[in-house]
Amino acid sequence: MSYTGKVTVGGTPDVHELADLIITKVAVGPMSNNAYVLRCRHTDEQVLVDAANDAETLIEVIGDAGLAAVVTTHGHGDHWQALAAVVEATGARTLAGADDAEAIGAPVDTALVGGDEVAVGRSRLEVIHLVGHTPGSIALLYDDPEGMPHLFTGDSLFPGGVGKTWSHDDFASLIDDVESKIFDRLPDETWFYPGHGDDSTLGAERPHLAEWRARGW
Template sequence: MTMTYTGDVSPAGPADVRELDALTIRKASVGPMDNNAYLLTCRRSGAQLLVDAAADPDRLLALIREGSREARLDGILTTHRHHDHIGALASVVAVTGARTHAGVDDAHAIADAAGVRVDGRLRHGSMLPLGDLALEVVALRGHTPGSIALVYREPSDARAPGASPGRAHLFTGDSLFPGGPGRTSGGPDFDSLMDDLEQRVFTALPDDTWVYPGHGRDTTLGAERPHLAEWRARRW
């Protein structure tokens, strides 16, 4: 893979591109709330998935064309129902005809707010195909009832005896950021999100897992893991 990717982007700037063996990740920032949008491209098949059609449909369509001259878009994954993550959803669907996917408990609200049909209603543990690849759905309940993250695992080197699994890449929406979990209403919602993060993310994935959040800079699970007790104590 290339080593120049930093994940630092701005609304007026270019996408940052990360080339993995089987997947290309393009990160761009859009809209007045500086939302991150991610275009995932299967390098073998050319299939493409957009994570969060948040705002600025023209910029997102240009991003899609960066991955495919034919502006191919197979799917759009919406990480959660909040308005700043669906502002360009209807426009991008209208131009590309892409299938839409969201967590089952947010799907109805997204469909109503964006005026689009949600084709794939995803649950914890679902697998979302992307060409020759597959992404695992992780439900992270708390920021919204149906918030989801996606995990892509790089293939291990099958030629190496005892090779460990390849690095994981985690697209978290607004459920995990550098420095803490996403915003909740507190109380049970905070506890739910922290429980899911600890059990489904920090226990399940190693420290070198790269985290791609819905706003701002990237991080790794290793950078955040030492602070879990601190987040619990401060309640945010």
């Protein structure tokens, strides 16, 4: 597999080609956020996960195929700074977790809850609600019928730990949700794509769950 998931701000996007879906990962500044353009091979419909910043770069990656929707993984400003400009340029619909919708700096057309589905042409992404980093954080699961599951985790799960929390209760909620809704459910080969930095697999991170819980972050 030539895809590595290692991207830098101002660098070349990385492309993960699956049987039915093409995933293009790009990093945008100034906080080195990841954004992901998902494209259905059958219909060419595209969905963007997190219009984080640098609308010009995102629109270039989107290209001539247009954009059906933008899904915002959570309400923190570094994940939606380019949302209004991308929507204005493409006419895309906006989707976000219901409990974060009011925190996002553009109107949200569809408020998502756990178990909802987001269409990318013929492919479907399942919404997983993860409470702790923010009240309405979501992850998006693409269970590839031809291969391993793929999971877009926003800032709820990274290589090396769960996302930042601001209280013991928030951490307990997030680690519980990540363990029960992700690690207890999905196999080790699940590839996940976080909101910042490199990708990883659940198998690489699973041995450290008890360590994360014990350290409290």
